[in-house]
Amino acid sequence: MDAAPLPRISRPHRLSEEVAEVLEKRIRSGEFAPGEKLPAEARLAEQLAVSRAVVREAVARLKADGLVTSRQGSGVYVARCLGAGVFRMAAGVLGEAHQIEDIFELRLIIEVAAAERAALRRTPADVEAIEAALARMDEAVALSADGVRADDDFHCAIALASGNPLIGRFVAFVSHEFSASRAPTWSREGIVRGLAGAAQDEHRALHVAIVAGDPAAARRAARQHLLQAARRLGVVLATPPGARG
Amino acid sequence: MDAAPLPRISRPHRLSEEVAEVLEKRIRSGEFAPGEKLPAEARLAEQLAVSRAVVREAVARLKADGLVTSRQGSGVYVARCLGAGVFRMAAGVLGEAHQIEDIFELRLIIEVAAAERAALRRTPADVEAIEAALARMDEAVALSADGVRADDDFHCAIALASGNPLIGRFVAFVSHEFSASRAPTWSREGIVRGLAGAAQDEHRALHVAIVAGDPAAARRAARQHLLQAARRLGVVLATPPGARG
DNA sequence: TTGGTCTACTTGTCTGACAACTTCCAGGCA
């Protein structure tokens, strides 16, 4: 009985979400300009016909997104730099997805650079973390188990070994956003077809180069791995000739 | 009268911000696991000795950050994928600033790669945008005016010319986050001391390489510019030997 | 066993009050 999956029942948007959206649109359109004071909460509540608590929650959301700041007794102000502090992989409020090529290209650039720096800067603890993730993936291959999380952790460990916590956090962010892209490799079918084994060979080469403290080898290994990972998903990246990253 | 600038008076953190931070830490540490239900708002308010409204505002912040979702009548749940969709330059809700070296290193990696790809993929419209920003900076030098925004726009135009909208958006994000780092270059003093002029020479070299469609030259020019920009702020980057990015 | 009802609990919204803070204006004093 292979019925098509039923559509998810969507919940109506909450008032606070709607208010946040209304205000965000006004801000992004420039109607409320950077640095400008928004109408008082009480006034917004009156105009939007909602309670002040709803307005406050909407403002809390906008604060989290860096669109507004507030000063007690003074008012709520549009931030000088819109969206300050927040980067999303999806563009806009409702999120248009990027092409997978774009995502892999960004990963290629940043993860190759991270691997190179990991080869130079890794600590014994970094190496341990890398090896622990590698061992978990070995185990996943041997047991035909799910190695997606271990794969994520392997890449994050390398990024952290770069010695730049910002790079570490960014790679972790992108990694988690696209964990799903690892699923075909680590599915039972992927393991049977040798996809996971191939990925693991690439991981091992990367590990060896990092432990050896050889940035050029780490760069080549990371690059090879990312290009192959993309190819396993049917994606062929156009990279600059002679490009290292 | 050259008095040292007075330190900024910092405002105490709001209760809702503190609650958001407490909850975020519990979530990121795994104490509240993905998919797990948080204690009820009323219970959290009691335990944290704050009003329920404060808890709700904190939860609204966490919702905006994608750390939690809520279902009316049921509860507030830790999201399946933490922090889905959101990356911040500062870690955590209250944000510990990163070292400026880390930030410049990330910029070096991504902007060098963007410039290289811009040289290969730029369209006539891309070139126009780059040249418009360059002209505005020329004008700022000539008039001793503020060229920070034009400088931002120049870098963003190059990133967009890479043909990868994700790279374009990320560079724009980082650029806006650190617009302040351009201020010394474009201050009256900076212009008088030739900092802006030097930056502009580097910008022109980058522009020439991109228009010429020469990725290697673009790479070198972007790298030179970023390293010099850092140096102008007293930052010397440690880069891998032979590194291109 | 299934379906319906009821109860207890939870989030969502509203209202009102007051604390803490900001801004502006008027009055008083030097």
Next chain:
DNA sequence: TGCCTGGAAGTTGTCAGACAAGTAGACCAA
């Protein structure tokens, strides 16, 4: 006349209580 201070008005931050809307689970009857 100019500057300072105090008070009023307005604003955000927090609290408390009430009720609406929704969920989950238990129990009972068919």
